[in-house]
Structures are given as C-alpha cells and as structure tokens.
Amino acid sequence: MSEKTTDDYILRVEDIHKTYGDKEVLKGVSFNVRKGDTIVFIGPSGTGKSTLLRCINQLTVPDSGRVWLHDEEVTNSGRKINRFRQKIGMVFQNFYLFDHLTAIKNVEIALLKVKGMSPEAAREKALCELRQVGMEEYADHYPAELSGGQAQRVSIARALAMEPDVILFDEPTSALDPELTREVLEVMKKLALEGMTMLVVTHEMGFARSVATEIVFMESGVIQETGTPAEVFGEGGGFERIRSFMGQIGDLSGD
Amino acid sequence: MEIDLFSVITEWLPYLLGGVVVTVGLVASALIIGACLGLPMAIGQVYGSRPVKYVIGLYVWFFRGLPVLVLLFMFYFTIFPLLDPNIDAFVVGAVVLGLRGAAYQSQIFRGAIQSISEGQMTAARSLGMSRVMAIRTIIIPQAVRIALPGWSNEYPNILTDSAICYAIGVAELLTRTSQIVAQTYITMPIYLLCALMFILLNLAGMRVIAYLEKRVAIPGFSGGSHTGIV
Numbered sequence: 375m376s377e378k379t380t381d382d383y384i385l386r387v388e389d390i391h392k393t394y395g396d397k398e399v400l401k402g403v404s405f406n407v408r409k410g411d412t413i414v415f416i417g418p419s420g421t422g423k424s425t426l427l428r429c430i431n432q433l434t435v436p437d438s439g440r441v442w443l444h445d446e447e448v449t450n451s452g453r454k455i456n457r458f459r460q461k462i463g464m465v466f467q468n469f470y471l472f473d474h475l476t477a478i479k480n481v482e483i484a485l486l487k488v489k490g491m492s493p494e495a496a497r498e499k500a501l502c503e504l505r506q507v508g509m510e511e512y513a514d515h516y517p518a519e520l521s522g523g524q525a526q527r528v529s530i531a532r533a534l535a536m537e538p539d540v541i542l543f544d545e546p547t548s549a550l551d552p553e554l555t556r557e558v559l560e561v562m563k564k565l566a567l568e569g570m571t572m573l574v575v576t577h578e579m580g581f582a583r584s585v586a587t588e589i590v591f592m593e594s595g596v597i598q599e600t601g602t603p604a605e606v607f608g609e610g611g612g613f614e615r616i617r618s619f620m621g622q623i624g625d626l627s628g629d
Numbered sequence: 630m631e632i633d634l635f636s637v638i639t640e641w642l643p644y645l646l647g648g649v650v651v652t653v654g655l656v657a658s659a660l661i662i663g664a665c666l667g668l669p670m671a672i673g674q675v676y677g678s679r680p681v682k683y684v685i686g687l688y689v690w691f692f693r694g695l696p697v698l699v700l701l702f703m704f705y706f707t708i709f710p711l712l713d714p715n716i717d718a719f720v721v722g723a724v725v726l727g728l729r730g731a732a733y734q735s736q737i738f739r740g741a742i743q744s745i746s747e748g749q750m751t752a753a754r755s756l757g758m759s760r761v762m763a764i765r766t767i768i769i770p771q772a773v774r775i776a777l778p779g780w781s782n783e784y785p786n787i788l789t790d791s792a793i794c795y796a797i798g799v800a801e802l803l804t805r806t807s808q809i810v811a812q813t814y815i816t817m818p819i820y821l822l823c824a825l826m827f828i829l830l831n832l833a834g835m836r837v838i839a840y841l842e843k844r845v846a847i848p849g850f851s852g853g854s855h856t857g858i859v
Contacts, residue, residue: 470752471752
C-alpha cells in the first residue's frame, strides 16, 4: 500500500494513541485502506486491536491522532459523527443484536430511524440483506431463537444495510463454535470477494491467508509487521514475529 | 329490632360501587402520573448529568422518606391551597399518590435500564443513532418489558394505599364504607363487603397486568413464565 498515490485511500488512520489509566493501549498506530481492501489484524490479546477498530468509528475516542474517511475528518467531528458511523459499519464479537426485535427488524431499524426510509423500502432492503447472508427464512425470529452463527450473520446484514464504505469486524467469530465460525467466515469471504472494504480483527489464520489483501501484526500497541498473505505465509525471509505468533496459536489449536 | 341485612346491602350497594369507581380513578391516575414521571426520572438517573442525577435522587429520597399520610396532609392543607383554595380532595389524593409512586417507579425502571447490556447502546451508536434516539428506540422498549414484573407491585401498593385518602375525605371505597356503617350501625358485614371490593379490584388489576406482560412478551427475552394466583 506504499507505492500508490494517497488519493485512492478511502480510510486513513494517523498516529492513534489511547491510554486507559496508566496503560498505554495504542502507541501511535497509522495505516491506510484502499477501496476493496480486506485488512486483517492479528496479534496477541490485549495489544489494542479492538480498541483500534473502536477508535476508527469513535466508539472509543482516541487521546490523539486522526482518522479520515475519504477527505473528511472523522475524529473531532462533533455531532457529524453519527453521519460517519452510517458509512463505517461494525460487527461485534458478541453480535449485539437488539434483543427485542426480530432479525428483520434488527436490520430495518436504522434504515427507518437513521436513514428515514419508508417502511416498505426498509423492509425490502432488509430482506435483501438477510438473503445476502442466507438468513432470509429466519427473518421473523428473535435473537434468542438464533444460534450464534445465525445471529452474527444477521448482525452483518444489519451493518450491510446501511451501505457502508467500510465494515469493521471486531473478532466476529471468537464467541462461536468451530462449525458456526465457518458459516460466518463464508459470508465474510463472499463480501470480500464482492469488493467490500473490510478491517477484520481475528485469530482465524485460514481466513487471513485466503482473504486478506494485507495482514497487520500488532503487538504492545504498535504495528510490528505488515505484509501480504503471500509474503507472510511464503518462503521468503522476515516476518519472524508473525510466524512465531502463528506457531503459538497453531500449537494451541492443535494443527 | 330485626335488621334485614339483604335489603340494607341492596340499598347501599350503588353508593358503595360509586366508591369503587372513585378508587379506580384514584389508582389509575396515580399509576399514570407515576409512570409518566418515573420513566423519565429513571432515564435521567442513568444517562443524565451529575446535577440531574442529584435532583432526582433528592426527589426519590423525599417521597420515599415520608409516610403517605404526612405527604397527604402536607399537600392537602399547605401546598395545594396556595394554588387553589377550593381544590378537590380527589385531585390532591391522585397527585400525592402519583408523585410518591413516581419515586418508586423510577427505581423500578432504573434497575431495568441498568440491566440492559452496554452492547445494545454500542450497537445502536455504531449504526449512526444519536444517544437520544438509541434510548428511545432501543433502550426504553427493552427496559419497559424488563420492568413489568417488578412494576406489577405498584398496582396493589397504590390500590391499598389509596384507602388512606379517607383521611382527607375523598369519597372512595373506605370513606363510603365508613359512612354506610355510621348510617346503618352494621359494621362487620359492611367492612367485609368493602374488603371484598378491594380484593376483586386487586384480582382484576393483576389480570390486566398479566395480560399486558404476555402481550408484549418476546421469546427468550421477557415474559417467559408467569406464576401466581392470577
């Protein structure tokens, strides 16, 4: 991502710092995202990956640093932040579906309340997005009636419905069993292939390898190494830290 | 002298039933006032600024800290006469029970709001909702459902408390019962009749609440099972 000109970056993150109490979680993180990129963030737990994602849509306000979506600054945008968040979707580890609403209403509600769409248009759009993630037939189920994988697919549909420029995935499969993980990863893979711009924090190395345009390894609040899957998983030198990290989680998961 | 209990009762029953109507009016007004003030107070206590929280805390402390009778006399003899010397005792009774109920209801709703996971607000904000919109469309509909079982205590509380309005002369069930006793010199049967009316009102109200709970129930979220005599 270094050789091209800056004007085809849709998202720019500059020198983000965040401290909780006396623990500095992010120590100056910068990177750029081009349209259609799938950037996968890996690294040990507690190294600020999730905090970084939340700093992008300002769910967590960074102490310093800036975020730009196209040519507009997302940080320090005051009330305009609600407009930016429509353009920056987010998918959470624990789904966070609205518990009192059916699957389709979960997808509809922001279309109605935030985008001001008509009930018919919102319903049609919501159904279309549920179809995208293979959840159309569960449209009238409540979150408590869905498996984790199904709930996560609905939450992806909810993010997609807003037609965001980029979607942030914060450990989307960490709360799921392996077989449920697969159905969610398949949906994400499809999105990536269709050209959705995605930032993904995950421990799923298979996903990183097959889908990422770029793998970012974070440790201790900074980006330690960055490379394409071919570089990281290939024969060449470098990337010792990523490889030793992948060795560790490989040992843990037994493959 | 032989007293024909049956004819006495049939003679006075319409008057007593009039008392039932007044009691229902008193309780309904108090519950509505309590909910209309209690829910916003709960929201203020959870999401408000420090001064807002402080003022609401003070309100709750005041209205929960004083006996109903003291509140009633205070409002009937000192506060309301300043506004209108000919104030109707019914209005004072309804307002005092309502203001006091608001203090209790606010805490029921506050507990419900605080039991909702932080993620609900986070997800709403991530979709571009403002805080106010998220509270209105996501938090309140959930909080009200969660609050219902606890809230159902409010009805029998207010119903039984309403009899204390006897003390300021509201023509409710107990007041009329006492008047009938004074007229007829029949005590036990008349008081039993009064008690029966209260019990029937209680059962009817609890039924309505149980129905409401079922009506707004959401699979796996609220209204799973309802236990009790009604």
